[in-house]
């Protein structure tokens with residue numbers, strides 16, 4: 504069964520973003536939808552790694568394209584909220600590959616409270632803790648950036664200077680935004696964690712629900728978001 508149509512955009516030589524503008528109903532603003540972005544990274548051996556899964560229907564829609572890039576090898580998830588992990592069932596069925604997530608997120612998946620998947624989905628059993636060897640094989644570095652969730656992680660493709668930021672932050676066309684308030688565990692911590700942007704100084708950044716699938720990162724963007732958030736709190 505084909506899923507919803509999903510766009511594929513190449514960010515750099517090895518990094519692709521799957522973008523679905525109709526991805527998700529935005530609970531913060533009823534009646535609107537927010538996009539869902541997730542990623543594929545290809546290494547020099549043409550092994551393909553999926554980062555975040557999308558919902559099942561989105562996952563279905565990228566299976567064929569992913570195979571055209573090379574050999575599907577593993578899945579990594581930035582955190583365990585349902586739109587980032589549910590599609591793993593599709594990938595496991597198609598390719599029987601391992602899936603990795605921060606161990607704190609596995610614990611949260613076991614508890615199964617929204618916006619995590621429910622216990623009945625059995626997601627905790629489908630993921631294992633992040634594996635350094637496998638990350639290295641993908642050309643990725645994982646950074647622990649708690650706040651949006653307890654074990655929230657971003658993945659950095661160092662060689663091509665691309666940051667896959669998941670829900671650490673969000674973005675519109677040209678500014679960074681805090682992640683969706685409603686689904687964020689500790690917003691102050693999330694904003695603090697995002698200072699990693701000015702440490703890594705990525706060339707490109709792609710977020711899980713950005714209005715554009717990726718953007719150039721410029722110095723000052725984090726600072727502007729930080730002060731914008733501080734001002735909104737003092738209202």
Ligand SMILES: [Zn+2]
Pocket residue numbers: 582584651670686
């Ligand atoms: Zn989330």
